[in-house]
Amino acid sequence: MFQIIKSTLFCFSPESAHNIIIRFLIILRYLPFSKYIIRFIYSYNNTKLEREIMGMKFKNPIGLAAGFDKNCQVYNELSDFGFGFIEVGSLTPNEQLGNPKPRLFRLIKDKAIINRMGINNKGVKYAINNLKNRDKRTIVGANIIKSTITPMDKAPYDYEKTFSQLYDFVDYFVVNVSCPNVKDITSLQNISSLSEIIDRLLVLRKYYDDYRPILLKISPDLPREELDDIIELILASGIDGIVASNTTISRDNLKSDKNIVDSIGNGGLSGLPLYNRSLDLVKYIAKKTQGQLPIIAVGGIMTPSQVKEMLNSGASLVQIYTGFIYNGPSLIKKSLKYIVKNS
Template sequence: MYKSLIRPLLFKFDPEDVHHFVFGAIRFIHRIPGVPSLIRGIFQVEDKRLEREVFGLKFKNPVGVAAGFDKDAKLFQELSNYGFGFVEIGTLTPKPQPGNPRKRLFRLKADQAIINRMGFNNGGVDEAVERLKKNKNVLIGGNIGKNKVTPNEEAVNDYIYAYNALFDYVDYFVVNVSSPNTPNLRALQDKEPLTHLLNTLQTLNKKKEAPKPILLKIAPDLTDDQLTDIIDIVNTTGIAGVIATNTTIGRDGLKDANKEETGGLSGKPLTARSTEVIRFLAEKSGKSFPIIGVGGIHTPEDAIEKLEAGADLVQLYTGFIYEGPALVKAINKKLLD
């Protein structure tokens, strides 16, 4: 029903407008008595064999929502009803910011992909915290970044602020230095500034009575030498793991008319490259740290391929939009099979 009826209708309208409409619709139907339990009954797969313990946290299943979908922590409770084992919110910045000018989100239907140049649009971390205080039982990751106006040499202060604000309300952190839509942000992936940033956060983290896992989200466009540096940095700083990967600036093999739009590309064209990065990190590190695999998961087979390449968990975003909520259940059922 989703792919034959709902998706064709939604795809007639601007993707960012549709995103907000769908959020509103999901929130509305979840206020109707009995609907949340009905949705859980349709989409959730409850089975002990799906549980995973990764970086000290227990996940009821290995399929999560990638950052960028629920930027402001407005829908995490409802999303969990569709069968996700965890929800990653953000990217959140210390101060609210509008992001880049619209239009900034583009479907590439011929490629089953999306290009976005959102630019960390969010209402600020403090606003999100107020919503997270109402969390009942959803395992939450907090993806944090810097404000656009903050120069790179002061970026560490933005990450510290977001870390402190979110600490009591998320289960793990993700340091995002790999979005292509904030000017010069990816320069923070260079070895020296990245090591400094992660060491600073780890120093704060270790002072806590119960430290939280800190992960690093990396770009798919890194070279093998840069990926080797990432392995060194993870092992040196002692962070909990890596999320591979963010969106790509590559455009190879695209057919859709929107392929020339600037921004980060996600979806099917990213499937193979994100899996390559996962496999490289897992093999070259001797699987010395956990990996969350994300990028181009549109089928259960895509998810299993990433898990077999070395991922411990997977996340959906673009595949969830193109395939619908049944994809989560299909992956979990396939894992059981």
């Protein structure tokens, strides 16, 4: 069944296919019993899957990565497909259109995607509207980023603004400084810029009664010395965890025709070719922090055994995006069953 749906969707451009899926999920909401049927087919619960991490109780360790439900439109429906948590966004203070189209490409031979969406999103107010009546059965994290037009020296204010506006509506935050599709944003991974952003958010958090974990999402392309500095900063600052990682600008070891890859141009690569890179990163961070820092592993996870391998390598939780596109929603249930069977 999924193969037929996938073949049909793959006849459309990747971005149109994505929009069709979002609309379809919105329509599902209005069909009686649909959520029960979907949960019956796709959900899988077992106490062995439950995790308590950063003070949050997850029904299972597999989440949907940022970028799929950018505007918080379908996080409940997505959770019916079995995810233990959903990361919405990335969100900027105001609506932004992102880069010109086409900006999303499939590399089918590689089970990969290249995107240069440029953080198209409807802004924080629209997101809050979609979050304010949520029933809290789904853990929702907000991935926040500076607006593309905001000058780099004003970036901390953007993070502060989005953070404080969303604070009462989400369960955790991810500070995104690693999107390869926003000009110069990865330079915010340098220690002085990063400490300013982090310090401001940590100070702001003290004013709230409820605690919201803050994580940092990093690039897989960071040189090791810079990564070491970031880990040190995270440990010293009291940031709660790390999301490793975002998409890569590398085009190494691809099976797709080089001319096709070159003709696509810039963008972040996700999917299978990213797997070994993110696995190495997770192992490195886990070793360096002696397992003390919660890690959400993301990047190229396409199979149940890769989910398990990431968890065995030091990840507390995992997230999937491209694997969901290529292998469908049954990947979640299969992976959850695999974890239980092999635990």
